[in-house]
Structure formats: structure tokens, C-alpha cells
Amino acid sequence: MILSDRDIKKLLKEGKIKIEPMENPDVQIQPSGIDLRLGNEFRLFKTSSTPIIDTKVQTDGYTEVVRIEDDKQFIIHPGEFVLGTTKEYIKMADNLMGVVDGRSSLGRLGIIVHSTSAGINPGWEGIFTLEISNVGKIPVALYPGMRVCKLVFHELTSLPEKPYNLKEGAKYQKQKGLEESKIFKDL
Numbered sequence: 001m002i003l004s005d006r007d008i009k010k011l012l013k014e015g016k017i018k019i020e021p022m023e024n025p026d027v028q029i030q031p032s033g034i035d036l037r038l039g040n041e042f043r044l045f046k047t048s049s050t051p052i053i054d055t056k057v058q059t060d061g062y063t064e065v066v067r068i069e070d071d072k073q074f075i076i077h078p079g080e081f082v083l084g085t086t087k088e089y090i091k092m093a094d095n096l097m098g099v100v101d102g103r104s105s106l107g108r109l110g111i112i113v114h115s116t117s118a119g120i121n122p123g124w125e126g127i128f129t130l131e132i133s134n135v136g137k138i139p140v141a142l143y144p145g146m147r148v149c150k151l152v153f154h155e156l157t158s159l160p161e162k163p164y165n166l167k168e169g170a171k172y173q174k175q176k177g178l179e180e181s182k183i184f185k186d187l
Contacts, residue, residue: 003096003153005029011093017153018091018125023145033152036100039085039127040144042066042074043178056187065178073141076111076134083178084130087145091125094163099152100128106148110136113149122156123163126175 003011008029011017019036022028028035043063050062063083068074076082092098098120102113115131130149134140142148164170171182 001155002032003155005031008034008153011096011153016093017096019088019151022088028147030150033101033150035103035147036090036128036149036151037087037145038130038142038148039087040068040070041085041178042068042132043083045081053181055181055183058184068144070144073143075139075141076132077139078110078134078137081115081131081133084132084142084148085178086128086130086149089125089127090120090151092120092122092164094122094165095156095159097122097154097156099154100130101150101152103148103150106140109140110134110138111140111142120151121164122160123165123167124170124173125165126172127177129172129175129178 008017009025012019019034022034023037028037043065045063046061050059053059053062066074074084090098100114100118100120102111106113112133112135113130115133117131120128128151132142165173169185171185172179
């Protein structure tokens with residue numbers, strides 16, 4: 001079951017969902033989700049100095065963090081892939097999972113806001129990482145604070161045996177900013 005705006009407002013008030021800061025609830029809370037805003041940090045891949053990323057080995061420093069001020073633009077070029085964040089810190093209740101979906105208005109410009117793994121596990125909390133690509137033909141300016149995606153909440157049929165916050169080795173629990181991949185921990 002997907003939660004409506006009515007249910008979302010109720011759970012926010014009860015503290016079962018946490019989305020902070022929410023700049024403008026009247027605009028951000030949609031009929032079936034909450035619009036999230038683009039954060040200020042981006043991770044760019046160092047393609048000229050990183051020969052390979054081996055998923056079995058911890059590889060540090062293959063990206064660099066770029067911070068953009070609120071009133072400045074971040075240009076994403078055709079064919080480019082970067083990591084970004086949401087401005088909002090998210091905390092999911094144990095009986096909910098979330099799905100992040102890009103906004104149609106950006107999709108019409110060739111911007112994919114989240115390439116893979118759009119699901120947010122029950123019990124997860126942190127700053128959400130976005131996997132942003134420009135599949136269009138023209139560079140696009142993005143601005144910190146702009147609404148870039150929607151978080152849709154799905155209610156589980158029962159509580160999970162082990163929500164993400166209780167899972168041993170939860171790699172991205174309570175992340176405060178952009179982190180490089182920790183896939184090497186799986187192998």
C-alpha cells in the first residue's frame with residue numbers, strides 16, 4: 001500500500017517518519033509522496049587518475065567532493081555521472097520502505113536523478129545519495145535546494161525480522177553526507 005499525503009502528514013507529526021529540514025511542506029508533500037531537494041555536495045569521478053575500480057578491493061580517493069553554494073549552479077554535462085545528496089535527513093519507520101523517483105520535469109531534460117537502487121529499507125536513516133546522470137544532448141544546470149525527486153512510502157504487510165538499523169554491517173546507516181561505494185565489504 002502506498003501512503004497518501006494524509007497518512008504522510010500523520011506519520012510526520014507522530015515522528016514515525018523524519019524528513020528534516022522540510023523547507024515548504026505545502027509544496028513538498030505531494031498526493032503520494034514527499035519531494036526532496038538537491039543538496040550542496042557532489043562527488044565527481046577522477047577518470048584521469050583512476051585506472052580501475054576493483055569491486056573486491058577497497059579503493060579510496062577515486063572521487064572528489066565538490067561543494068556548491070545555494071545560489072550557484074552545478075552543471076552536469078551529457079554522458080556525465082555524479083553522486084549528489086538530498087538536503088533532507090530521512091528516517092524510516094520499521095514498518096515502511098521508501099522508493100525514490102525522479103521528477104518528470106528533469107527527466108524531460110535528460111536528467112536521471114537516481115540510476116539504481118531507489119529503495120530505502122525499513123529502519124534506514126541518513127542523508128540519501130542520488131546517482132545523477134545526464135543522458136541528454138545538452139548540459140543542464142542544477143541548483144542546490146531545487147526539488148529533484150519524490151520519496152514514496154510503502155507500508156509493509158508485517159514488521160521485518162531485522163530492519164536496516166539492526167542489520168549487522170549496514171554500510172550506509174546514518175550517513176551524514178556523500179560516501180564512496182562500500183561494495184568491497186560484500187566480497
